[in-house]
Amino acid sequence: MSMQADSTSERFARQLPIWGDYAQRLLQRARVVVIGGTSSAAEAIKCLALGGVGSILLVDSARITPADTEGNFFLPPWTVGEWRATALLRSLVKLSPTTRFTARLGTAQTLVNEWTTLQPLSMVILTEGTTAEKQQLAKFCWYSAIPLFIVSVHGFGGSLIPQFPERVFFRSTGLRPAVHTIEYLQAIRVMNPFNALAEWCTKRFWPLQQWSPSQLAAIPWPVLVVLALQQANRSMRPENRDPRQSTNTDRATTSDGCRCTEAEEREHRHEPTEAGGALTQAALPRERQSRGAGALLVPGCFSAVSGGSASEAVSSRIERALILLRKWEPSELTSANWNMAVAALQKLRTASTDPDPRIIRESCSLRNRQLTRILEATRAFATQHGWPVFSDLGELHGDPESVHELRRLYWEQAEHDIETIWRLVRADPMEAEAPDSISKELVREVCSNLFFMKTWRTQPFYCLFEDAAVEKPQLAPPTTAAQRRAASLFLALIAHECCQELDRTQQLVRRHGADAVLLEEAQRIARLWSWPPDLIDSVRLRHLAELFAEEEHPSMPIMLGSLAAQEAMKLVIQLFEPLTTILVYDGLADKADLLHPAVAS
Template sequence: MSTDQLWSSYGIPMAKLLWKAQNVELEGIGSLMVVDGCLVEESDLGQNFFVTPASVGQSRAKVVSELLLELNAEVEGSHVQRDPAEIIENSPEFFQHFSLVIATQITGPSLYKLADICWAANIPLVIVRAHGLMGYSRIIVREHTVVESHPEQIVDLRFDSPFAALREFAESFNLDELDSMAHSHVPYIVILLKAVDSWKRKHDGKLPSSTADREQFKQSIRDQQRSDMPGNQNFNEALASAYRAWTPTTIPSSIRSILNNTCAQNITSETPDFWIIARAVCDFVQNEGQGFLPLPGTVPDMHADTESYIRLQTIYRAKAREDAAAVSERVANLLASIGSSPSRIPVQEIEMFCKNAGYLHVIRYRSLTEEYATETARSKTIGNSLAGDPQDNIAWYVMLRAVEVCKTQFQRYPGESESHYVSDQQTVRKCVDAFMQEHGLDPALIADDYVQECVRAAGSEIHVIAAILGGIVSQEVIKLLTHQYVPLNNTVIFDGIKSAASVYEL
């Protein structure tokens, strides 16, 4: 299923889902379950689009899931009227059935336990909280792999190392013999290939490397222009892309580390498809690939006559097919070696991997335990951010951690009760100080303004902030489920006063 279909069919319910539902889970794609033990209250009417005055007093899980599904008949939905904290405590196995769990407004011991359950069962967990004009979300997945990260453009044209068909195509052009019209329609790829070839002949097979070399290289391109038609578009394109010609084709270090990862190197029958193909690509690079990744086969748009452009496309594409076929054969052999059927990994999947081989992503998220345990906490990230800017969004993170402690202790948000308004500020301040000291940081880095604002907010869920977070989270959830695009790693804080989001790896 393509992403487009996913967006159109499932985007809406997931975006709305988070507006208030206390706990939402998604099973696979296209079905979701709302878990909530509360009854609809009047305060829900002022913040939740999926309740009506007539639903006051009814199960919130039931009302929300029904009105949610009304948005999209293709989504299957269900609800469970139980307190999420009670399920986490008594029925941890409940969560095993889901592809992804979203925990909204859950804090303290229930959250830590849910995070442990999901971590142990290898189920992605997305935590989301709104607190007044602030919002927070955290993603926890053991390992998330992305083949289709959708970079702005995929460019791998092999100017420095043209394969036979490409070299022959470039050689078939004799620029001096072309009439003016044809000369102005020679694809810039051909112009550059010819320029590199002639440069290498004169310079012991080396590419232009010094600034002077490069200027001279560009001059050699300018010299090819016809004096009667200077500034032709194809030559301008060649000059603008000259840097691609003198940049050697290499494998980025992030991709190298994926190919050499132990997951790819030690293949078993349990190994996910991603790592099997990664291993095949790794072997390809070391053998028939001659040190290069499989060719993506894409050609950027350029000024050219249709025929030469289509021929160029066909040449790059044929080589890409050839490379993908070689990788496919390696995949088949690897599958055979671990006793899996060769049909386990479809050819299209391998082709897609090869096309995106230069743009793969592997994210290993930190667990909530690592984040919360003082010895593994990212105290430096917090300290450095605050030292750089005392109003950095990380200050709200510290506040949310302090509020969480108060909430656990008093079973209510600080500021909820008018009679404790002042003492709550003192309590929160103490919790902030304790957090900072525990992490070896100066408590003075958090100004009292933050304490006062958090107590003022008193855990309120303002609809528009929940909607911003809901939108962000639904976007991230779809990235996680489809393995397309790159999800955030690992925490986002949104400040609705400044209107700015920041991402931290905590």
């Protein structure tokens, strides 16, 4: 076992320092399907195999022609007449002894007909197919939650179109979030302080009348926010409640006047809870898909604050805390800590009262199993103790002893939360079979980034060509010069593909001329997307048509194939921001553009 691990570390020694052992294991478990035995497919498979992808299936139905051998380095001249899929893999299999290569004679339709949910796929890369096949495969992958990249090469032009329903990415390491973002304020738990923090703030600093103005100025700003919110709770007397409210909604009250949830009430009475039961009760709801709109419905989220009365109570509490904070601040005092405390409360006042991390609120169909289990355990933990504490407080000013003690409290609580969540994960019967599959370091990474994870969602590509109004994406018209250039290039490329496949194109060309037919098709697509018709004119279209009609430039499929493999590995390891826009490439001008309007993030 150790010899195999050493061999893997040696083979991937250049990339392991970039994304680490865990990401490399994700690649080794990945299953990628490449459709079409083109030069782009060969380059994509080469990059995926060298990167360590565990399983690659090539689906292709063509036999090798002399043109294939001239533009594909992996197909020698003597292979003419053989099946392209088997000959291509026979050359590529030498690149990686750890990758399982499989050839299947067929097309995109073959994958749609034969794939089942018992064969989980990490990615599909389509490099050859008609417009109808692209639409059908894109629709299938969208509803099956399988990421898809569509590579198109025509002469000196090409495009790479990404499509993945939704994906989660960790916050970039080394980038501390802005202090007064709502995510940061939720992560450090100033609205719902953990017990050790609340007790320390009260015992160490309350009442504030005992301190001189200079000492007040040295109190760290998170302490001021916690104290203000605590005293705001105490000042909101029970007799001020609406008597028409049902007594069944009242929960136990803590010593500082905060209303407890049912789980917190059990904890207040010191009633034990089982980890397994908590996980079962807090399981994430199953994802549902809207096949009419081509988008994922957001499931019901876990929330400690719900209903209009609760929102009003939170707003009143923050307003009261602001009043108290301004009342306590000495008139002669000018302190960065007090200014930051006021700014934090103002941010909380204007933000949503929903305290959940975005990763919990939003539907994410492409979470891997490890991430899903950690999030389930985190949610179970949150029902009893609140969300795990984010310990990176950034730069703090004030009394050095107080700052040091505050950092220590946060660090100890964060480590305690991580340990508890890790134990919840390991208590799962599924984890008992492979107890080392989810490490504590991965739990720490998720907990540390819980409020800062990013979710990306692209538009389903097949919608771009369908007239159904319910499925047509809302594409903002291109505005900048780069966007207009990219849009015109993409319109010309798509129109060129469509005209090549229309049975009536030959008749239309003889009747109206090739330029007129191509221009009409490009303008039809522009109208479908609600784009201005002046994005493309006959002169520009004629120039681009000449580029697309040229013999395929050798660098185009290599460039787009390697880029597709790179983006596919990004989605597998979930460490880098993916390409969420359509990339169009003009090889003659040696310039690539990103078509921003065609993708929704």
